[in-house]
Amino acid sequence: MTGNPLGYVNAYLLREPDGYALIDCGWDVPDVLAALEAGLARYGVQLEEIRDVIVTHFHPDHYGLAGRLVRTVGARLMMHDIDARVAYDRLSDFTITFRENAQWFARNGYATGNDGSIKDEPARYSVVAPQRALNDGDEVPLAKGSLRVLWTPGHSPGHICLLDTTNSVLFSGDHILDPITPHVGTWSGQDDQDQLGAFLASLRKVRATRAGIVAPAHGRPFNDVTRRVDELLAHHDERELLVREALGSGPSSAGTIAAKLPWTRRHRTFAELGGFHQAFAVAETIAHLEHLRARNMVTRNERDGVLLYESGSE
Ligand SMILES: [Zn+2]
Numbered sequence: 426m427t428g429n430p431l432g433y434v435n436a437y438l439l440r441e442p443d444g445y446a447l448i449d450c451g452w453d454v455p456d457v458l459a460a461l462e463a464g465l466a467r468y469g470v471q472l473e474e475i476r477d478v479i480v481t482h483f484h485p486d487h488y489g490l491a492g493r494l495v496r497t498v499g500a501r502l503m504m505h506d507i508d509a510r511v512a513y514d515r516l517s518d519f520t521i522t523f524r525e526n527a528q529w530f531a532r533n534g535y536a537t538g539n540d541g542s543i544k545d546e547p548a549r550y551s552v553v554a555p556q557r558a559l560n561d562g563d564e565v566p567l568a569k570g571s572l573r574v575l576w577t578p579g580h581s582p583g584h585i586c587l588l589d590t591t592n593s594v595l596f597s598g599d600h601i602l603d604p605i606t607p608h609v610g611t612w613s614g615q616d617d618q619d620q621l622g623a624f625l626a627s628l629r630k631v632r633a634t635r636a637g638i639v640a641p642a643h644g645r646p647f648n649d650v651t652r653r654v655d656e657l658l659a660h661h662d663e664r665e666l667l668v669r670e671a672l673g674s675g676p677s678s679a680g681t682i683a684a685k686l687p688w689t690r691r692h693r694t695f696a697e698l699g700g701f702h703q704a705f706a707v708a709e710t711i712a713h714l715e716h717l718r719a720r721n722m723v724t725r726n727e728r729d730g731v732l733l734y735e736s737g738s739e
């Protein structure tokens with residue numbers, strides 16, 4: 426996917442009783458459709474044989490092409506109903522979402538006008554309603570066995586993983602990646618939601634599957650779900666310590682705290698990050714602060730239109 430920060434998305438093809446299912450599908454540009462068709466052709470499969478497009482979450486690099494597949498080959502779209510609603514609310518008019526994100530970041534002390542948008546992203550999807558809304562515990566029949574839906578909110582509110590119980594394969598979307606750390610941020614419209622708390626609970630949930638193979642949306646499949654979940658849990662513990670250190674006794678905005686933290690695996694300074702990466706960094710900092718607030722470890726007050734966090738008296 427030209428222009429995508431991760432470069433590509435894995436689309437997984439599964440045999441159904443009558444045709445095929447595709448898990449995630451890339452965004453809607455001609456080179457992605459051509460790559461998908463070429464990949465299918467290697468297995469002697471035509472685009473028209475795809476009956477179901479199962480989307481792990483609403484982000485355009487996973488969901489973008491779904492609308493075209495629904496319209497042109499009559500595929501059925503399946504996704505969690507929360508992310509179907511988020512897609513409708515947030516993606517129908519991206520200009521409003523961008524504006525609200527820029528306002529949200531300003532309210533969090535990061536008033537650069539950066540809105541977290543990736544160039545030309547609005548052209549890379551169309552909003553389409555799912556034919557089947559998936560919920561936790563639902564089953565999607567396969568030629569052999571079935572896929573079990575695991576609702577794993579955090580990376581997005583309606584993110585799902587899919588467990589092939591016959592082969593012990595967990596299709597993890599963006600919930601578990603390796604070695605990338607999945608983004609967990611609080612964006613406009615998610616005020617007062619503990620995204621990080623939900624993400625950590627979802628990590629423990631997939632850990633309990635003891636899946637033999639994890640098939641992520643970015644990067645190569647790997648074996649040890651337990652090892653990766655434990656690394657991600659430890660990573661967020663470390664980040665929380667750094668956030669609390671940077672907060673000090675406060676009061677501080679999320680933007681001020683983000684600017685004091687190291688970022689990426691290479692420990693870049695905030696100033697070294699590009700505009701859209703800075704917006705993601707602030708969103709991640711807010712998620713950490715909100716997770717502390719959900720546990721009464723920090724308080725939040727609004728002053729002159731800016732949200733300020735302060736350590737609670739323990
Ligand atoms: Zn994503």
Ligand SMILES: [Zn+2]
Nearest residue numbers: 484486599642
């Ligand atoms: Zn992704």
